[in-house]
Amino acid sequence: MADPQAGARVPPEPQAETLVEPVRVNGSAAEATLSSAELAWRPTGAGRDSGGRRKLELESDVLGFQVEGRALKLATFTRGDVTGAGRPPSPPGCGGGAGDRRRGEVAVEMESEEAAERWGHAIRDRFASLGRPKRLFFIVNPYGGKRGGRKIFQTEVLPLIEAADIHYTMQETNYRLHAQEIAGSLDLRKYDGIICVSGDGILVEVVNGLLQRDDWDKAIKVPLGIIPAGTGNGMVQGLLHSAGEPFSMSNAVFAIIRGHRRALDVTSVVQGKTKFFSVMMLTWGLVADIDIESEKFRWMGSARIDFYSLLRAVNLRRYNGRILFVPAPGYEGFGDPVEQTISCKSNGASNAVEGDITNVHNNETCTYSGPSTDDPDLEWRSLKGPFVNVWISNIAFASEGVMIAPQAQFADGYLDAAIIKDCPWSVALGLLLRMKDGSYIESPYVEYFKVKALRIEPGLRVGSSTIGGIIDSDGEVLARGDRSQTKEEPEHLMAYGPPIQLTVDQGLATIFSPR
Template structure:
């Protein structure tokens, strides 16, 4: 590639890849692409775009080149498509004077964009059943146009039933793609992670980044990613993050009960939060209001559960709970030579200092990322890849105070309540028990929005769950999975 260098101020100005006299809005202007990715136009007015941040692609329209760009907004307004967001379209159109100049510009722009390591082919899952059942509309109107502007090839798969995405990724050819995108809530993300971890080549498969576009009920993971850099949780912001191709790692928790395993990237809940999350499904016809309605009902008829939790505290949290000489933690059974897939962290916990908190409990909540849903900042101090889970424990609380705590979930201030214990743990054991007031009834264990275990006389207790309502263990593998993420 021919490189031109500016004559003036050579030491402070970056090298120029290409510069030309062109037409912009039917008047002459000088357009320059520099080695540091600045696309500048100097004519009747000065314009400037950054290839790394603003430009998503370009197309040739007759004699003209249209550079497709999105620019971050400082305030309100509408984003690409019809949703509120943080970006607005700001395409830049110019006309080189000669055909060979147009070809040089196309070559230079394509080569620069290719050098950024952005995805070129994506497998896209669209879940038509999640949330308000609007995933198809969101994909067609907001996601697909942006991905096509970025010249990304798409293989689109509409999920037909629960665990469909997991089945596909468990046997797909990962070498065909630069990433997987979930236009859904958090459920399809969890399926994808579990499918990748069950592969024989899971180490290589987990290098494939996963992107989320909010189209479900919770959207906790993408809310956590976008909020961490001050972006709103909308389809356009999520899609632009995928196009730019930045990545970050995220911890994966292994929940095990004997030889049965489930891989979690969001949370585990037992007690009040799990009951509200799962039992409110009977009021699904109310839409999102079902959560608030059922939360009020559950607080008025508050349940407490017997049981105990054990944990290895993160540094700085050793004062929580009571030291136990025998944690009852058991190493998982030896791995069979025939067993494929990831088997959990390769760590020894028997000799570490375990601590315990005994019930009864109102709620026990483990979180991997800050937001449990778009309006629920469950664990404000949670980090994506610190190797710890954030534990929120509520043992007893007056009902009026509890109502106030649920309202404070929207900004995370609930963790400052004297009724709440909030700490970080490296490993965790849950020994769930029966209800205090009705010992013949037990509870529900919920992980990433799905029922992990149903106790006696619980909601839909006749339905089979992955695990039994009994002791389970949770360990964390730091930064195991890869996500498409805004630059941070």
């Protein structure tokens, strides 16, 4: 049957009217044109010979604007001097590194107040169509990274947010899991986004807080943002890198102001009735040991990671255990098939037996319970240890300088697994050095594949009958297999030994992104 719509003319998108006015730009006579995409001007009169056409892309060069009488004052944020108005020095804290944007101001004086108002309206409409946020809630961790969160907010974030005319509320975290509590009870109708000025850990707390709400399905759609004030900052690095932008504080802030969003996969990490939601990564073995155990060498400053990496590589630990996984399409050749008996009981992964793929989910509350793996058609496969390191990630970077999962996509619905198998210590050291650019995954000792679901069955360290490893999610210890180390740590969420299952919910969350 013929499609009744076929051949019907789709009405063209209404085009914003192009405005043309004689103006003075930073004091010089010009003719200015405002289209939906750009504000351009060409010098006229005596200034005609002083230069050609100049323009500002509204989306990517303009932070905000004000109308003052006949003047339209634009706060610009450009790479290089696109304004022709000379480059004013950047205010303190607003970048200035290679490829970084600089702040400036362009004053466009119109012939009448009405004209200035008309142009102001047109720019406001353009910003609204870009989805620029108007009201933001900031969560600042004064304790993360080098404990600079409060200063970063005041000197790096606020000047740009104010120039963009964004209303904001700021709250500092006072203790562990405070951000989770805040996100669990915030009146989300009042804000266009929640921004974490912190390390990646606070972002994860916010995701967990949103998913614990009764209205989790709406709450998790609130755009999230992150300003790098932590130790690792892998999420910001991943977002900026994916858009070809250099890592900088001001680029991270501007990515939020510009209002672009992207979907973000959410991983459910489940052990028995215990659940945790991650948007980044889980590590077991060498890298988790380096990350967590090197804390005791914090007095060394940034050298602690290099020092402890060398120590751990030379005294390489291998861990027994097994990884079960449902491969993503195209990765079915990895691992070995599992003789599986499917059970759909909700009795917890801790009761699972060899080859028993048990779905774990909690139907007792109306909070988010994660995707199901009940489907009997899922083809599980396995890899047996010993392992040197197991890395499961939704994003490409663990930190600014460590690319763990070069093929990871923010919302492909899969997790990237990078598994370092048993290898000589010299190989492990070489692989650590090649994590900077992600080339370590090319080693024959590394298995790299994508999965829809995965289960870790962590075992003991090779050569020990009592000691296991550390399982770390987004920088926090999830489970620890060496009880002698736990004296000063809070109770961990999960136990080391029983299986831990990961499933992915494609694009469940939303995050501000440069593109």
